[in-house]
Amino acid sequence: MNTQTRLQTVVSPQPGFGPGQGGATDDDFIDLGRLLHAVLRYKWGILGLAFAMTLITGLWVYTLEPVYRASASVVLESQESNVVNVEKVYSMGYRDYDYYQTQFEILRSRHLAERVVRKLQLHKHPFFAADEEDAQESGFGSSLTSLLPAREQAPPVQLTAAEKEEQAIQGVTGYVAGGLDVQPVDYSYLAYLSFESTDPKLAATIVNAVAQEFIDADLEVRLSGTLQATDWLSSRMDDLKRKLHESEQALQAFRESEGLVEVEGETSLGSNELRSLAQRLEEARKARIEAQNIKEDVQGMSNASTEELMTVPAVLQHQVIRDIKKDQSAAERKVAELGKRYGPKHPKMIAARSDLAAANSDLAREVRKVVSGINREYEVALRNEQQLQATWETRKSEVQDFNRTEFRLRELQREVNTNRELYDIFFTRMKTVSETGGFEKPHARLVDRALVPTAPIKPNKRLSVTLAFVLGVMLGCGVAILLDMLDxxxxxxxxxxxxxxxxxxxxxxxxxxxxxxxxxxxxxxxxxxxxxxxxxxxxxxxxxxxxxxxxxxxxxxxxxxxxxxxxxxxxxxxxxxxxxxxxxxxxxxxxxxxxxxxxxxxxxxxxxxxxxxxxxxxxxxxxxxxxxxxxxxxxxxxxxxxxxxxxxxxxxxxxxxxxxxxxxxxxxxxxxxxxxxxxxxxxxxxxxxxxxxxxxxxxxxxxxxxxxxxxxxxxxxxxxxxxxxxxxxxxxxxxxxxxxxxxxxxxx
Known part of the structure; x- marks a missing residue:
């Protein structure tokens, strides 16, 4: 292998360092040793930065004015005094969780802070008066305004003494509302109120005043609610009294116009009489129908014999006919008995036949009388029916007229009774509310009053200096690591x-x-x-x-x-x-x-x-x-x-x-x-x-x-x-x- 090839092999990227080889792993891996080496490399600079920050923080902390915190505790009552069972004229759900959260928010409200400021005249307190003078002497706003061109400067606003005082009150109110801290205690009705100020006495005064005003404000609101309820009840009673008087006058006028004295029982009597007339009319109608039927049966038998007339049920069932029939039967039985014992010319037989003939003659005569009396009975039954019908109709009309009168009378009576009941209810409630309205149980009470703090809570000089040193070291380490990464x-x-x-x-x-x-x-x-x-x-x-x-x-x-x-x-x-x-x-x-x-x-x-x-x-x-x-x-x-x-x-x-x-x-x-x-x-x-x-x-x-x-x-x-x-x-x-x-x- 020649020199050129060997050198190219030597200088070629090593595994793990070239692009695309292990890049993701190297990027995800944090080299803690390198970070530590970077910190050790710049250790003197880190310590110098930490000591500088500690020195600056110490000088700044020691120039700060100490701040004091005053705390008080308030407990919300879990139950309301139930003196009068009025329908929640002015109340909220005292057992509801939302109610307690609402009360804690009221403690933080600006309205309550303003009440405290006005009551204590805090806007005239030297503490706030000095701050206002410092703000006026600084003249920051006026200096900025003076930099504007003359044509762009707004004309100065002239405030009256009342407006200046109100402005001061609102400024102090914002300070009190912003500085008040309310910390509810979990699973209890207790809350801690605290306020921080450089004036320890002022802090305690504000906390106690806020707690007391919180209680007084609720009592005032509930008392005003009671007074409003009383006024409303009074106005309603006047209307009810007028309506009751008008309804009673209307009832009396109707009685006098109808000539009524008392209607108790009249309705039931009229109903009973109509029922009796209806029953009698029904009976008369049945009697007329029966007489009409009998009349129709015997109307074509004017020449009929006694035996034929006796076939008519009405004739046969007539009481006189039945009595004569009994006598005839008795005479027939006697003749039959004597005929078995005596001969036809025996005096007893003759007497018995004479009695039988007299009975037959009476029967024939009575049958004729009964037949002739059927028409008269029909006419009597018809007249009786017509008479009862007319009487029933007349009485029915009278009862209907009376019912209408009674209905109107009872309507007026109900209106009178209703107005009287409403008047009595409102009158009773107004009396109870008026008599017990001044008794209100406070919804909260002050458990521990705020005492004037003797030791400030901040600045915590030792903690501030320690934190400054720690933050300086951390900042220095961060800068060192950043420099090492950039190096x-x-x-x-x-x-x-x-x-x-x-x-x-x-x-x-x-x-x-x-x-x-x-x-x-x-x-x-x-x-x-x-x-x-x-x-x-x-x-x-x-x-x-x-x-x-x-x-x-x-x-x-x-x-x-x-x-x-x-x-x-x-x-x-x-x-x-x-x-x-x-x-x-x-x-x-x-x-x-x-x-x-x-x-x-x-x-x-x-x-x-x-x-x-x-x-x-x-x-x-x-x-x-x-x-x-x-x-x-x-x-x-x-x-x-x-x-x-x-x-x-x-x-x-x-x-x-x-x-x-x-x-x-x-x-x-x-x-x-x-x-x-x-x-x-x-x-x-x-x-x-x-x-x-x-x-x-x-x-x-x-x-x-x-x-x-x-x-x-x-x-x-x-x-x-x-x-x-x-x-x-x-x-x-x-x-x-x-x-x-x-x-x-x-x-x-």
Whole structure:
């Protein structure tokens, strides 16, 4: 596998870091360790913010005026005194839950607060009078009005003394209503009233006045309701009395016009008489019909014999005929008995026959009389029926007329009775309400009166200061976490592969600069931690291409100031211990290699050779102390990119490859100019530097991508100026593997 393929494989995104791989999991995962590291990183700033907020809060709290709270308790009575059973003239459901909630809202009402203000004359109290004077002296509203143009200013409103007083009352009422707190106790009829004020005596006075006015206002309302009910009853009684008098007069006038004295029992007598007449008329009608039937039976038998007439049932059943018939039967039985005993000429027989003949003669005579009396009986029955019919009709008309009179009479009587009953009911109620209206049981009572508070409830200075400190710490932690989230720099070696998706060659620790502005390099302190880091970097570069040595290396970075010249010089010194190494200052825009090597800034260098001013050997300086050869950049040319792109530079590089084992090019930043990319095309590999906790990862990503996108070989990334001790404090141990070892070695 060639070098190009290997580098592309190395810098390809690692599993879990590339787009589309584990992205959802990473977004949903909250790295608590990172949050803790961010807090530890800015701990002094967090503590400074917390102490500043605590100090400001403390100063502000100690300037506040203390506030006192006065509290009283009120209980609502569960039952109402039921002195008079009046139909709820003015009442509510005392056992209803809604009723108690309504009473608690009345306690909070503005109307009740206004009653308290007017009763106590609070608008004249010095406490509120002082606030009004302060508001007038501030003149905030008038100052705003004065800023308007003269034509837009409204004319001042002149208030009368009464209007000013009413305005003051309404203002104090709003203050009392807004400051009053009502807290009902669950599962009870008890409520606590409290009021806060900077004047403790005023707070207690207002609370007690509100409780008392709450009780008095309810009594007044109920008393006014009773008076209203009494007035209404009185007006209704006047109407009822007038209606009763009119109905009684109408009843009496009707009696006098009809000539009635008493109608009790008259209706029943008339009904009984009509019933009796109807019964008699029915009997007369039956008798007439019976007589008519008999008359029709005997009407054609005027010449009939006695025996034929005896066939008529009416004749046969006549009482006289039946009696004579009995006598005839007795005479016949006697004749028959004597005939068995005597002869026809016996005196007894003769006497018996004489009696029989007399009986027959009587029977024939009576039969004729009965027949002749049938017509007379029919006529009598008919007249009797007609007479009873006429009497019944007359009496019926009289009873009907009387019923109409009685109905009207009873109607008038009912109206009188109804008016009298209503009048009596209202009269009784009015008397009871009038007599007991002054007795009203309070619907609430004051359990505990408010005492003048001795200790303020706020401000709670200790709590305020503590909360300010806690909130300051929380705010500081939030800001620290936000800054850490916004900070896209690379702080640790582990983040190189995570954010840049490129291999890490090594991490160079941050060094303290001396008075001259330089730190001690590898050749000055070969046993230092920095020297060991350079040697580790050297080893990583060697191992990055074991099959083909990297003859030409380009050291570049994203932006200036990331330590390219220093790293290139120290790396060359480390490699110079084993090889013949040349360092070329290829950054001809901001050259710094000559100064770091102790050479004259105008020393002949790369720009001199490429421009043809000097020879190649004149531009190379051997530094025995460093163990390397150096070709500085020379004077700054007007066209650096044209010089390094020239054929003369390429030929010089080929000649130098024959003379030196390894050549290190100190290049310009790739994101500033394109010099680095041109130099990378001549090199065998590129060492990319990233300054720890300084270079944004997005810019470094674009720089690495530009190198890879130009098909230039990338050996890896070096994290420079890495503060291992700081990282160890913020991110835990493991970031300073050589510090303790070399420190103990040097001190020992």
């Amino acid at each position: 896209n720099t690379i702080k640790r070696p582990e983040e190189v592969e995570e954010k840049l998706h490129a291999p890490l060659l090594g991490a160079l620790p941050l060094q303290q600069h001396g008075k001259a502005g330089f730190f001690e390099h590898v050749w000055e302190r070969p046993q230092s931690q920095y020297a060991e880091s350079i040697r580790t970097l050297r080893t990583s570069i060697f191992l990055s291409s074991p099959d083909r040595p990297l003859k030409v290396l380009v050291v570049t970075s994203t932006v200036p100031g990331e330590g390219k010249s220093t790293t290139a010089l120290n790396l060359a010194s480390a490699m110079g211990q084993m090889e013949n190494v040349l360092v070329i200052g290829a950054d001809m825009r901001r050259p710094s290699l000559a100064g770091k090597c102790g050479l004259d800034p105008n020393h002949k260098g790369l720009s001199h050779y490429v421009s043809g001013v000097a020879e190649l050997d004149e531009c190379i300086e051997r530094l025995d102390e460093l163990g390397v050869s150096v070709m500085p950049a020379g004077v700054i040319p007007p066209n650096p990119l044209e010089l390094i792109s020239s054929r003369r530079f390429v030929d010089a590089l080929e000649q130098l490859k024959q003379r030196f084992d390894r050549i290190i090019l100190d290049s310009a930043p790739v994101m500033a100019v394109s010099d680095g990319l041109v130099l990378a095309s001549y090199a065998d590999s590129v060492v990319y530097l990233v300054k720890a906790d300084a270079t944004p990862a997005t810019q470094a990503q674009r720089g690495v991508a530009s190198v890879i996108g130009s098909n230039e070989p990338l050996a890896g990334v070096v994290l420079t100026q890495f503060d291992a001790r700081k990282a160890s404090r913020y991110y835990g141990s493991g970031h300073d593997p050589y510090g303790d070892y070399y420190q103990n070695r040097e001190t020992g």
